[in-house]
Amino acid sequence: MTAAPLLEADDLHRSFGATPALDGATMRVWPGEVVAVMGSSGSGKSTLLHCLAGILLPDSGVVTYGGRDLSAMSETERSALRRTDFGFVFQFGQLVPELTCLENVALPLRLERIRRGEAERRAAEWLERLEVADLARKRPGETSGGQAQRVAVARALVTRPRVVFADEPTGALDSLNGEKVMRLLTQAARETAAAVVLVTHEARVAGYSDREVVVRDGRTRDLTRAS
């Protein structure tokens, strides 16, 4: 792996009122690797992901992306960064119900002011890659959970992000559909050299990663190291 980490979180602390969600979390993400963030419910995995992605700011500790301190950026800069460099896949409910699947996948490109024809052409390619090209004209409500998740993966990758943040992306799926989503997600990420931060409490899902970071009571234990 290359020398410099893409994302670095150092000794993060973050509380919600009196609840400490992160209590000394440290992790690094190198370009193109798939890192699983594991741990039991309430251990702080999602909070860590939100801090890494600049959605939440830590109370103390530093997150840098490509050497830039996320806390030092303005909110406008951070949200621009999220649109151009990051992609997101959540457990469910992330597609806009009024739009077709094709329009959903094209949306991040449209927000970057790419004209409609070009955006939809690229979106169609991604639907094809995720093996759901036939859903282009359907609305999310007319698809199964597994299909909707593949559309969501296409939408996360269409902008060619450097990092994909996936929080329990298979949490609502059965084994077979979960496997399919994981296989397609990691394959597409590897082909485009995107890193993946994969939050999951399922070991079989973590099996698709290169290494894992374990979160316990807001603290990280990193037993495997990127070499």
Added chain:
Amino acid sequence: MSIGQVFLGLLESGPRHGYDLKRAYDDRFGHVRPLHYGQVYATLSRLLKDGFVELDGVEQVDGPERKRYAVTSAGVTDVDRWLSTAEKPELYLQNTLYTKVVLALLSGRSAADLLDVQRAEHLRHMRELTRRKASGDLADQLVCDHALFHLEADLRWLELTAARLDELTKRVLT
């Protein structure tokens, strides 16, 4: 896992007679299969020959004379190595893993570390199977899936045990 390793672990808390050892073993780990005396004495004489235990004294109260055994520093090193090395992820490990956790707690070692090391080893193995599955045909996939589901069950047990360590520590130490 061998009976000898468990004996060494039990002897770390102090010298014992063969009979005591059998009772301690049966109490803690013998739910399924208690030891025979034959096994106890064969194991002890092998440990003695290997230098992992030594005679700590012989007593005769009333009845037969009883030898008391103590663990040697070579024996402690052997327990250390065993408890800090992850088991090769195989089917039906529960017994070994449970025993290692209890002995770690009894001897004041970190059971959390032991569980973490084992979890990492299990995951490493699951990654290998996941990769093999990606390049295999349907038959390979099904064989790998079977192994993956079993490893996942072990891992869930490791996690649950990690979450219950405080409770288990209290139980084991009283």
